[in-house]
Amino acid sequence: MSLHILRPGLLTTVQDLGRPGYQQAGIVVGGAMDATALRVANLLVGNAETAAGLETSGPGLRLLFEADALIALTGAHFSPTLNGQLVGLSRPVGVGAGTELAFGTPVAGSRAYLAVAGGVAVPPVLGSRATYLRAGFGGLRGRALLAGDGLPVGEPTAIGRRLGASLIPYPPPATQPAWTAARWTPGPGLCPTPLPNPIVRAVAGPEYEQFSAASQRAFWQEPFTITTAADRMGYRLRGPALARDTNVELLSSAVAFGTVQVPAGGQPIVLLADCQTTGGYPRIAQVISVDFAVLAQAAPGQFLRFERVSLAEAQTLYLAQERRLRALKRAIDLKLALTA
Numbered sequence: 001m002s003l004h005i006l007r008p009g010l011l012t013t014v015q016d017l018g019r020p021g022y023q024q025a026g027i028v029v030g031g032a033m034d035a036t037a038l039r040v041a042n043l044l045v046g047n048a049e050t051a052a053g054l055e056t057s058g059p060g061l062r063l064l065f066e067a068d069a070l071i072a073l074t075g076a077h078f079s080p081t082l083n084g085q086l087v088g089l090s091r092p093v094g095v096g097a098g099t100e101l102a103f104g105t106p107v108a109g110s111r112a113y114l115a116v117a118g119g120v121a122v123p124p125v126l127g128s129r130a131t132y133l134r135a136g137f138g139g140l141r142g143r144a145l146l147a148g149d150g151l152p153v154g155e156p157t158a159i160g161r162r163l164g165a166s167l168i169p170y171p172p173p174a175t176q177p178a179w180t181a182a183r184w185t186p187g188p189g190l191c192p193t194p195l196p197n198p199i200v201r202a203v204a205g206p207e208y209e210q211f212s213a214a215s216q217r218a219f220w221q222e223p224f225t226i227t228t229a230a231d232r233m234g235y236r237l238r239g240p241a242l243a244r245d246t247n248v249e250l251l252s253s254a255v256a257f258g259t260v261q262v263p264a265g266g267q268p269i270v271l272l273a274d275c276q277t278t279g280g281y282p283r284i285a286q287v288i289s290v291d292f293a294v295l296a297q298a299a300p301g302q303f304l305r306f307e308r309v310s311l312a313e314a315q316t317l318y319l320a321q322e323r324r325l326r327a328l329k330r331a332i333d334l335k336l337a338l339t340a
Contacts, residue, residue, distance in 0.1 A: 002066050003116065005149040009060030009103060014120050014151070015113075016052040019128035023277040026166045029257070030138070032230060033111050033273045033296035036321070037075035040190050041115035042093045042136025043328050046160030051119030052129035052212035056112050056144075062102045065095050070117035070156065072163035076109025076194060076297060082179045090191040095179040109194035109297040117160030121152040132274065133232070139315035162336050184335070186328050189321075194297035197223075201291050201309045201317075205260060205283035207250070215242040216264075219284060223303040224268065230300045232274040237304075241266030244282060255279040258287030258295070260306075270295060288314040292322050 005012075006216065016032025032038040032055055039049040054061075059078045065071075073080050073089050080087050081102050095101075097180035103112060122129050122140050131139025140149060150154060157162060167180045185191065208216070211268060242262045255261065259271045261281035270287065271279075286304060289296060296305055309317075 002065040002153060003054075003151040003152070003161045004064040005145050005147055005148055006051070006064055007060060008149075009056050009062075009091045010058035010147045012054055012056040012061050012145045013121055013131040013133070013325055014052050014145075015055040015130050016128055017050050018130050018273065019138075022126060022155045023037045023254070026277055027126065027135075028132060028274050028277060030132045030232075030274050031128065032077050034113065034293045035201050036190065036325075037111075037296075038115065040114045040186060041072040041074040043325070044074075044186075044334065045070045045089070045115050045117040046157045046332070047115060047117060047119050048157075049325070051115065051123065051154075053113055053120060054085055055150075056103060056114070058265070059103045059111060062100065065097060065099045065101070067097045068164070069095050069153070070167065071095060071101075072115045072158055074113045074115075076104035077107035077108060078112050079105040080112070082310045085179075087134035088181055088185070089181070091165050091182045092167060092181055093181045094164055096168060099179055108196075110299045111296050112296060116153050118154035118314075121154040133273065134165055155332065159332065159336060163332075166263065169304040187324070190324050190328060192293075194294075195304075198294045198298060199307050200287055200294050201271060201286040201307045201314070202260065202287045203309060203314055205285045205312055206253070207244075207282035208284050208287075209242045210246050210248075210282055211262075211284055212243055212245050215240075215244075215284075218242065220306055220308050223305050225303045226298055226300050228300045231273055234269050234271045234275055235295070235300075236299070237268045237270060239267070239303075241331065242268060242284065250280055250297075252278045252280045252281060253283070255283065256286075256319070257292055258289065259283050260285040260287065272296070274312040284290050288317060290314070290317045330335055 018029040061100040136142035218240040224237035
């Protein structure tokens with residue numbers, strides 16, 4: 001089976017959870033900007049959470065399923081349709097061969113995800129199928145998808161096959177390809193609606209104490225606008241200028257998704273999935289991993305505020321999210337067991 005791209009939209013790439021373990025060689029982790037959305041989508045179709053899917057930034061994507069498939073859509077709401085009919089997010093959907101998926105009017109969020117049972121089976125590079133655009137590797141020939149591309153799909157798991165058998169119409173209707181969506185979805189804790197001007201939680205960064213008291217207060221209390229200088233590497237923010245109380249030069253140090261750096265001009269940069277592995281700017285804060293999805297779904301022109309939390313709070317929030325993901329997997333297994 002393959003997915004046939006009819007129109008790629010603004011930016012559509014193959015992504016999984018990235019390629020950790022190579023930062024010492026200067027290779028970024030990358031992967032899905034909203035990893036939680038991709039993980040949920042994969043669980044809903046019976047995949048391993050690490051399976052590759054599609055990430056699309058903005059409306060416009062159109063693709064054709066060349067064979068029956070089990071899919072799930074998560075993340076941003078771009079008014080998705082199957083054969084012209086609106087389909088809900090965050091649920092398994094069985095589609096018949098010949099069904100067309102299209103993303104239309106943006107409603108909320110910036111990045112949507114498509115998982116298909118079996119996963120997008122492009123060749124892995126350094127253990128990952130994630131597309132790294134700046135270096136031109138991973139995904140489909142290291143680039144964004146184009147009209148006419150075909151993407152291979154792997155074999156579904158046993159769970160994926162059973163979910164698909166319960167949803168994919170058989171025999172198919174004589175008039176047109178069909179689709180059927182499950183009536184159940186995960187709880188809102190795993191699939192929140194992206195907010196237009198979000199609050200992003202963070203812990204103080206390694207150089208936080210070097211900043212003036214006024215800059216520290218401004219960072220936590222004032223809004224910052226996401227400028228148009230924004231991509232998968234990071235967002236440049238515009239707001240109150242932040243200044244250090246020292247002119248001491250810094251050595252380049254490790255940075256990661258969520259690191260908030262402050263260049264000489266005082267306007268912060270928050271790093272994202274495709275960020276570099278080291279940086280020389282002072283790090284005023286580190287966004288907690290639970291809120292990476294909040295950053296991923298924000299867009300230029302929106303403003304965000306930072307809220308300080310402790311490391312212990314960040315760890316508690318992370319563990320709670322992981323428990324919700326494990327609970328979703330158990331719930332799907334139980335649902336299949338009860339219907340066997």
